[in-house]
Amino acid sequence: MEITAKYNPVEVEDRLYSYWMENGFFDSDPDERQPYTIVIPPPNVTGVLHMGHMLNNTIQDVLVRRARMLGKNACWVPGTDHASIATEAKVVAKLREQGISKDRLSRGEFMKYAWEWKEKHGGIILEQLKKLGASCDWRRTRFTMDEKLSEAVIDTFIYLYNKGLVYRGVRMVNWDTAGKTAVSDEEVIHKDVNSKLYYLSYPIVGENASITIATTRPETIMADVAVCINPNDERYVQMQGKKVLIPLINKEIPVIFDEYVSMDFGTGCLKVTPAHDINDYMLGMKYNLPVIDIISNDGRLNEKAQILVGEDRFDARKKIVKMLDDADFLVRAEDYKSSVGFSERTDAVIEPKLSMQWFLKMENIAKPALDYVLNGDVKLIPDKFKNTYRHWMENVRDWCISRQLWWGQRIPAWYLPDGSFVVAKTVDEAFTLAQKKYCNINMDELHQDEDVVDTWFSSWLWPLSVFDPSVCGHPENKGNDDLNYYYPTNDLVTAPEILFFWVARMIIAGHEFRGKAPFSNVYLTGIVRDKLGRKMSKSLGNSPDLLELIAQYGADGVRVGMLLCSSAGNDILYDNSQVEQGRNFCNKIWNAFRLLKSWNIEEIPQPDYAAKAIEWFNSQFNKTLKEIYDNFDKYRISEALMAAYKLFWDDFCAYYLEIIKPAYGSPVDKSTYTATLKIFENLLKILHPFMPFITEEIWLILNNCKKEERKTIMLTPQPKPCAFDEKIAETFEQIKEIIINVRALRQNKNISPKQSFDLFVKGDFDLSFAGILMKLANLSQIARTENIIENTSSFLAGTNEYYIPLGNKININEELEKLKNELEYAKGFLSVVNKKLGNDKFVSGAPASVVASERKKQSDAESKIKILEENIARLQINNI
């Protein structure tokens, strides 16, 4: 069979993924094995794969595939999030393109369009994950708006309402004037914006004087209800008990005093506008001031403003400044940099707005969730996030859970004509409840709340609802077999940005409904940035086309590229060279495979060097395997991969294969071949979690698997680390040193690698390695000697001396130079050691083992110096 010199991933990957799917290798059902579970952080249903997903899901796949090969019943549950605001925004935009305005549609009509859109575009991202090789149990795919999952959301709402934790209230919310919805604090992005600070003069009632206030928002003066001054501000003591007039509308408002106002900002006078500023709102509450809301939901001034009615708030600002200026109320305007909130979804400037919303009381339910993390039941990786988590959970604020949208789970509250409401699962239940409270009521008088719940109010149930939605809102339910088997899950892999609004809340819900945290470990990935350190995003256009990338470098190559540079919690700076490295590694594996396939196997005796090489490699293999296991235990995935990479490339290819490789056309003995196949297969198994496709492809070919046999590497056991011979690994390090010395000698002297040398050793060289050395360093013989051989180049490796006769190629001066440099270094080294050992405080204070090792250094260095001095003396005599 012809095997190409370059690995071609495209054909292999599609074929193997289909093969895996057809055979249900990813599927998991409860059985007697130990479960290993991951639920995917559900991507937005209409989203497309970006770098962050790629990294995130690669890590999940590595963990799942490894667990599967460790004999666990591994289950990775995929799914998507309905992402109410993002998706609704997309649907609205799409409809607008078709000339349809959302305002003209009924709720039912809009939802029909939205579902159509979801059916058409939803799940593309899951198809993209398949290209990456994600080994999810696709039968279990869930969507946060599936019927049962939506029901879980409603039940949860009702449960929390009945517990007295959900309440309705007027609050200052972050209002997105474009999306016409409240957004959570977490969805507001603050940016520094260049604006102006306007100084406006407010006439004092009954006096021919005025005071000056400073504001960045002159368009809100009509909503002012007071002017506030710090009581300690001596400049304004005479203002006690006075009133001022709002310019242009001439409305009288009181002057109040509160220490909240800072004396050194602006003029020390603050206009109080409770409806349009959160701090002013607090002040207003404190002093019982009225609230005048002059901005409507779309960001335009309403009739309460009296002037500029119908103008957009930013147009109104420009116009009112002119009006104030014309009427001589504008004292001055200065440039000012202030931080303004923008909506993460629509990029509209957030308007602080009073509105009637639903809230969840967080204080009490957050406590247990904090404890899980503090006492280590839930481990954050890396644990530096523990502090941030605690800080947030200790200062948690009530969660505004209503959104003025249609795409999502509608709030199960029904209003009666008198404005009161009942909370119930269905209109029938609501009717029954309403009848109990108020006798004469007709069903058609009930009106359901128009809002939906925040998306996170459904995704916080995710680890429960993907298995058994019926326990959400019903902690008394026992839960189905799936839930009881797979929950709590093991690892969660997600981004630190959503630690609070997703991870923390999942812990809360898990505790509330199951009394257990939903996962044991939270692996927090970094943010993928470009080479300039900018976050990869669609708007910047700095994210490569991922499907293109996979097509070009192969999924395995991309996975390796991503993983190599991503330690947990650290941002990763993406560079194409990493993916190239991944691709090159695939090719290296492929070519090692080609080499094995090219050999002729014969029943001939096994050479000594081959037996020795196998012995050494097994030791090296187990040593590295232990490192890999340790790294996985600590979630150091990039380091686990690097260890496997070096094991394969350096130890297996550069040393092992080079040793056992027969001369061209010569056969390989059967026992060496068998041992090598075994080694190679084990290496493939170690690499499989990182590089599923190429390892499967090669494994299937090596084992002559027929398609109908339905075999796969992914269900074979991972090799387990065995005890290994440390001595042989140590000795081999010295062999490597010798090899490097001999090769360097050739290079320095411009001698062809084809020319072989004799090597003489003075010291206790283990001759059982002679065969290996001869092969790798191209030596014709290795012999012990006690006699000095003339015209040799010498070097030290360990404490042994090695000589290579070079005949007339020797350059005594060069040799002398080399030896003198070494001598100088050794002497310097010795003097440092001697200084240490000469220090009484060191000898008495340092641990015995440290002192002993210094003594060993001392004697080694001394003998080394002796050898070097002898050799130098000898060469100098010869040279004369």
Add this chain to the structure above:
RNA sequence: GGGAGCAUAGCUCAGCUGGUUCAGAGCACCUGCCUUACAAGCAGGGGGUCCUUGGUUCGAAUCCAUGUGCUCCCACCA
């Protein structure tokens, strides 16, 4: 403004509780090789006052303090 973290080779990072892991790895770089597995490769090689300044100690990349620079989170004085 409050909190957290980071600073080690050109780049990305290891370096656990201070002493052989005498400053490490991968990539990049330089030199020589088209050596029948692999030029997506092979062989060899050069790169670091471990951010500054102090302190603790027999001994500091490692612990403490100060300064500088950067990152993130939280809050948002109009």
